[in-house]
Amino acid sequence: MADRIVTCRYLKAYNTQCTAEAIDPDGEVLLCIRHYAAAVRTVEAAQRRAVKSARPKAD
Numbered sequence: 001m002a003d004r005i006v007t008c009r010y011l012k013a014y015n016t017q018c019t020a021e022a023i024d025p026d027g028e029v030l031l032c033i034r035h036y037a038a039a040v041r042t043v044e045a046a047q048r049r050a051v052k053s054a055r056p057k058a059d
Contacts, residue, residue, distance in 0.1 A: 005021055005025070006021070006022045006025035006030055007019055007020065007021060007022060007030070007032075008020045008021070008022050008030060008031050008032035008035055009022075009029075009030045009031065010031060010032070010035040018032055018034075018035060020032030020033075020034065020035075023036055
């Protein structure tokens with residue numbers, strides 16, 4: 001566990017860093033729960049589009 005509070009590394013509007021605490025302070029990706037959830041939604045949407053575009057089109 002980290003000895004200090006590690007903050008989220010997401011940059012908001014006007015290049016302002018998010019000040020929320022990171023989910024996993026020792027992790028490789030430092031995101032708060034809000035920005036982690038947004039990233040997960042983005043990845044899931046991209047996966048759905050990839051699967052949809054990979055399906056053969058019906059004639």
